[in-house]
Amino acid sequence: MKYPIVKPFLPSIDAYKAQIDGIFERCWLTNNGQCLQEFERQLADYLGVNNLLLVANGTLALQIAFAALNIKGKALTTPFTFAATASALKFACIEPEFIDIDPDTYNIDIEQATSKQLSEASALVGVHVFGNPCEVEAIDRKAKEYDLKVIYDAAHAFASDINGKTVLEHGDVATLSLHATKLFHSVEGGAIIFKHKADYLKAKQLINFGFNSDFYPELVGINAKMSEMHAAMGLCLLEHLPYITQKRRTLVAHYQECLSLPFEQGLLSFQKWHAEGNNNGAYMPVVLKNEQQLLQVQAKLLEQGIQTRRYFYPSLSTVPAYGMQGSTPHGNELSLRILCLPMFTDLTLDGVEQICSSLISAIQTSC
Numbered sequence: 001m002k003y004p005i006v007k008p009f010l011p012s013i014d015a016y017k018a019q020i021d022g023i024f025e026r027c028w029l030t031n032n033g034q035c036l037q038e039f040e041r042q043l044a045d046y047l048g049v050n051n052l053l054l055v056a057n058g059t060l061a062l063q064i065a066f067a068a069l070n071i072k073g074k075a076l077t078t079p080f081t082f083a084a085t086a087s088a089l090k091f092a093c094i095e096p097e098f099i100d101i102d103p104d105t106y107n108i109d110i111e112q113a114t115s116k117q118l119s120e121a122s123a124l125v126g127v128h129v130f131g132n133p134c135e136v137e138a139i140d141r142k143a144k145e146y147d148l149k150v151i152y153d154a155a156h157a158f159a160s161d162i163n164g165k166t167v168l169e170h171g172d173v174a175t176l177s178l179h180a181t182k183l184f185h186s187v188e189g190g191a192i193i194f195k196h197k198a199d200y201l202k203a204k205q206l207i208n209f210g211f212n213s214d215f216y217p218e219l220v221g222i223n224a225k226m227s228e229m230h231a232a233m234g235l236c237l238l239e240h241l242p243y244i245t246q247k248r249r250t251l252v253a254h255y256q257e258c259l260s261l262p263f264e265q266g267l268l269s270f271q272k273w274h275a276e277g278n279n280n281g282a283y284m285p286v287v288l289k290n291e292q293q294l295l296q297v298q299a300k301l302l303e304q305g306i307q308t309r310r311y312f313y314p315s316l317s318t319v320p321a322y323g324m325q326g327s328t329p330h331g332n333e334l335s336l337r338i339l340c341l342p343m344f345t346d347l348t349l350d351g352v353e354q355i356c357s358s359l360i361s362a363i364q365t366s367c
């Protein structure tokens with residue numbers, strides 16, 4: 001594939017090997033080892049947050065967050081997200097009630113939740129879709145009014161900000177995915193950022209079988225620990241973050257510039273970013289005229305070695321396994337028309353130009 005949809009960014013093999021040598025010398029592979037502790041500390045510093053807990057992946061991060069906050073019953077969430085958001089809720093026996101999105105920002109539009117939906121729910125699970133911060137103040141107001149816990153699935157929101165401050169400090173808890181496909185990764189991995197220390201301490205127990213400091217299983221827990229090998233990868237990549245974020249922002253700006261003509265002609269549209277935030281360059285979505293055109297464009301691009309992906313399709317409110325509660329016409333329509341273009345740190349500006357010119361001709365020759 002000439003242009004894959006994603007390509008993980010890797011440190012030098014020597015840098016990773018130096019970490020692995022240390023792990024071999026200590027012969028300590030998991031269970032709160034040195035790499036894990038160092039990665040947790042450095043990551044919290046980098047993000048400027050407290051109460052950060054590393055876990056094995058972003059899906060477990062959500063499940064642990066729900067358990068730590070003792071969420072039960074119903075939770076309001078968005079239909080326009082990756083399966084893991086709704087799946088983690090159902091897995092924890094919490095019923096997702098889907099609230100429609102804002103068709104411009106692609107994020108949950110809390111103003112569309114009825115007072116019945118708000119009063120029946122115990123939590124709201126917002127997703128900063130493609131890294132675009134949710135309307136956190138509007139969500140806070142509703143959460144206070146209806147006594148809801150707020151969990152942000154921030155899987156895409158590494159390096160996303162509002163007024164220069166990380167989005168991860170919003171909500172009772174925010175979760176990150178550190179999967180290899182993400183802007184910043186530890187091969188597999190996740191992180192949870194808690195507002196309250198007590199929730200963090202409970203989660204620390206939950207990820208280790210519920211053991212207390214006497215190794216007594218005080219809580220019903222699970223194994224959600226990150227291994228030393230995974231933490232070592234995260235540690236190696238931390239120093240590259242300034243380059244990664246800067247490069248991705250440049251790539252997004254270049255994509256938007258190369259696609260400005262079809263955008264002005266109304267042939268495609270872009271996600272509207274939060275007015276007080278900077279695009280973190282995690283994804284490059286474009287919205288086309290309809291699903292038929294999308295399928296034709298996707299096939300034509302693939303013929304030229306350009307891989308695209310239908311993030312997020314299908315709309316989760318149409319999936320029987322997730323209960324199909326709530327009416328979400330905007331989310332359903334967006335799911336049919338949105339296509340993510342290749343986005344990875346090693347992509348070149350030349351590559352962006354080639355992808356854009358192939359996309360434009362594919363749109364022009366589609367019906």
Ligand SMILES: Cc1ncc(COP(=O)(O)O)c(C=O)c1O
Binds near residue numbers: 057060127156177178
């Ligand atoms: C919005 C969202 N939530 C959760 C996850 C799950 O993360 P992980 O793959 O690390 O389990 C993903 C993964 O892509 C995601 O996109």
